[in-house]
Amino acid sequence: MSQRRELVRLIIIFVFLSFVILLVGASNLFGIRGVVGRALLPLEKALFHSSQVPIGEDQMVAKLQKEKRDLEFRLVEMKKFEEDNKALRDQFENSSLPQNHVVAGEIVGAPGFIPGISIPEYLVIDKGTSDGIKDTYPVVYKNALIGKIKNATEHFSQVILVTKRDMSITVKDQDTGALGVVRGLGGGEMLVDNVILSDKLKIGDTIVTFGDQNTHGEGLPPGLVVGEITSIEKTQSALFQKASLQTPIDVIHMSTVFVITSQ
Amino acid sequence: MIWSVFFLISLFLIALEGSVVSMPLLLGWLICIALRGQEHRTLFLALVTGVVLDIVTFRMIGISSMFFIVYLFLILLYHRKFEIRSVPFVFIATCIGSLAYLMLFGRSDVVFQSFGNGLFASGLFGIMHISSRQRGLV
Numbered sequence: 001m002s003q004r005r006e007l008v009r010l011i012i013i014f015v016f017l018s019f020v021i022l023l024v025g026a027s028n029l030f031g032i033r034g035v036v037g038r039a040l041l042p043l044e045k046a047l048f049h050s051s052q053v054p055i056g057e058d059q060m061v062a063k064l065q066k067e068k069r070d071l072e073f074r075l076v077e078m079k080k081f082e083e084d085n086k087a088l089r090d091q092f093e094n095s096s097l098p099q100n101h102v103v104a105g106e107i108v109g110a111p112g113f114i115p116g117i118s119i120p121e122y123l124v125i126d127k128g129t130s131d132g133i134k135d136t137y138p139v140v141y142k143n144a145l146i147g148k149i150k151n152a153t154e155h156f157s158q159v160i161l162v163t164k165r166d167m168s169i170t171v172k173d174q175d176t177g178a179l180g181v182v183r184g185l186g187g188g189e190m191l192v193d194n195v196i197l198s199d200k201l202k203i204g205d206t207i208v209t210f211g212d213q214n215t216h217g218e219g220l221p222p223g224l225v226v227g228e229i230t231s232i233e234k235t236q237s238a239l240f241q242k243a244s245l246q247t248p249i250d251v252i253h254m255s256t257v258f259v260i261t262s263q
Numbered sequence: 264m265i266w267s268v269f270f271l272i273s274l275f276l277i278a279l280e281g282s283v284v285s286m287p288l289l290l291g292w293l294i295c296i297a298l299r300g301q302e303h304r305t306l307f308l309a310l311v312t313g314v315v316l317d318i319v320t321f322r323m324i325g326i327s328s329m330f331f332i333v334y335l336f337l338i339l340l341y342h343r344k345f346e347i348r349s350v351p352f353v354f355i356a357t358c359i360g361s362l363a364y365l366m367l368f369g370r371s372d373v374v375f376q377s378f379g380n381g382l383f384a385s386g387l388f389g390i391m392h393i394s395s396r397q398r399g400l401v
Contacts, residue, residue, distance in 0.1 A: 010306055014309075018313065021325035022324065032324070033324075040319060109281055111284055112284070115283040118372075121285050150321070
């Protein structure tokens with residue numbers, strides 16, 4: 001009985017201590033997050049890089065060929081946009097458009113159920129508030145949206161993926177202009193919801209961000225690729241139609257991402 | 264000396280949880296240590312490693328410590344009722360604890376991860392038990 005009482009006394013003391021830590025830790029006293037994070041960084045980096053499963057040679061060749069085709073196609077589009085842009089600039093002499101700053105971050109962590117195979121829950125990058133990063137900043141790769149910054153500490157940031165459950169973004173269909181909301185379903189899956197029945201969606205359409213930047217340039221810029229429609233669910237009795245999306249980004253094999261900061 | 268080794272292993276598991284694996288490996292490890300005895304040292308280790316884990320996984324500092332301490336207390340309460348120093352008990356306790364932990368922090372695939380963590384902790388406990396017997400401590 002005395003042993004039990006001793007155990008209860010111990011538990012009360014330690015629960016009280018952890019409660020005190022909970023209160024103190026909320027204010028990041030002594031910059032403890034930065035100190036501990038930096039101390040464990042080399043080990044985390046080593047573990048993360050050793051867990052990345054290399055893709056086979058044939059798969060690599062096919063992947064590179066596909067990327068080459070995509071880039072050639074985009075080059076043609078970009079040339080056209082460049083000409084249009086030059087013409088518009090000449091017309092309105094507008095050289096004061098706000099420029100977004102981009103910070104490159106190396107991925108040092110991507111915890112998932114099966115390392116190197118499962119879609120991770122979130123990413124950890126080696127850039128933080130000391131590099132100008134704040135919470136809610138968008139994270140991209142090329143022109144595709146990966147997610148948003150959720151917790152930025154001094155030297156590290158947590159990136160919540162766009163496919164995470166409870167993540168939602170306003171989007172539009174690049175081809176038809178249909179508006180909707182992308183919701184993450186977890187496990188690398190996404191759904192476009194709240195699309196009016198009269199709006200057109202087609203399989204293969206590209207879904208891009210609608211944009212919600214404020215006057216300081218913070219927020220999601222428009223035109224970032226979120227995914228491609230793979231299937232559509234449309235019933236006349238429902239208020240809205242839905243579509244499943246596939247992200248163009250292979251998060252498992254990435255090593256660098258880019259954070260769009262404000263001006 | 265042995266507690267320094269326990270602490271270093273805990274740090275390694277924390278680094279794994281922060282960068283590679285989403286299973287609560289540290290919880291399983293703490294359960295294995297708790298069943299060896301010396302509750303005050305185990306609870307202190309749970310407090311310290313819980314804080315480090317929260318920092319690495321971007322959670323509110325102290326929340327994992329509180330969970331670990333309360334859960335270890337519940338396990339140790341069964342000290343006289345069941346044979347807790349056994350692989351089946353470690354497996355079940357780790358599965359239930361992992362399930363609660365993963366649901367608390369909104370993770371996916373909670374059942375598979377809990378089962379996997381249960382197997383991991385059982386394996387660890389089995390290794391610890393065999394090495395203790397070989398050293399004549401049990």
